[in-house]
Amino acid sequence: MAYATLDELKGRLDWTLDEDELRIAAGALEDASDLAASYGRDWPEATAPRLVKTLVLKASSRYMRNPNGYTQSRAGDETLAWSEAHGRDAGTVYFTREEIRLLAELGGRKPTLASAPVAAWESKVRPGTGGLVPVDYSGDRFPLFSDDRGPW
Template sequence: MAYATLAELKGRLDWELDEDELRIAASALEDASELAASYGRDWPEATVPRLVKTLVLKSASRYMRNPNGYTQSRAGDETLAWSEAHGRDAGSVYFTREEIRLLAELGGRKPTLASAPVSAWGTKAGRRRVGLIPVDYVGGDRFPMFRDEVSPW
């Protein structure tokens, strides 16, 4: 399952691919498509958004141009360097942070804020007066917390 074709990827590269590179390119397209599905959602191939296809092609062509993830190369003294910017993704098919954000939005995964009800340990809702919590001292009475029946605070 690839969201883009090998012919579309070849159109983005400026050299003719040999047999081994064609095999690697097909794998890169599949890997990029799997990543796109995991960051966004699993789109049917027939209805994949154009932007998802573009991002998959961008990621696969980035990998094909630099499969080892080099950031610097020198022929004179055989110097090679890798960047820590992509960490474990260097030398593999990856999406940038912005691309991941776009995929998440396209897949309907927007960051949201949620709340959860919280109660004191050992209390049960509806059994005690609203907003009173038990305190642990001799002759202890219930301590008002948050609100009571009359006022909001």
């Protein structure tokens, strides 16, 4: 399953791919599509948002242009350098943080904050307090369930 075709990827590259590069490009498209599904959601190929295809093509073409993840290369003294910015992803198909955020939003995975009520085992609300205990610094009451012996 790939969200983009090999012909679409070839259209983004400025050279003609040989047989080995075609095989690598097909693998890059599959890897990028798998990552897109894991960061976003597993869309059916026919109904995937257009931006998913764009991001898959962008990650695949980035990999095809620089498969080893070099950030610096010199011909004179054979100097090569890798960046720590992408860490373990250097030399692989990867999405940037912004691309991951976009995929998550497209997949309906927006980061949210939620709260859950928590109570001690077999605790009950004390009569008259409604489960509220005093807070020393402000005089307000804080919801906390306790036993009959004390507020804590």
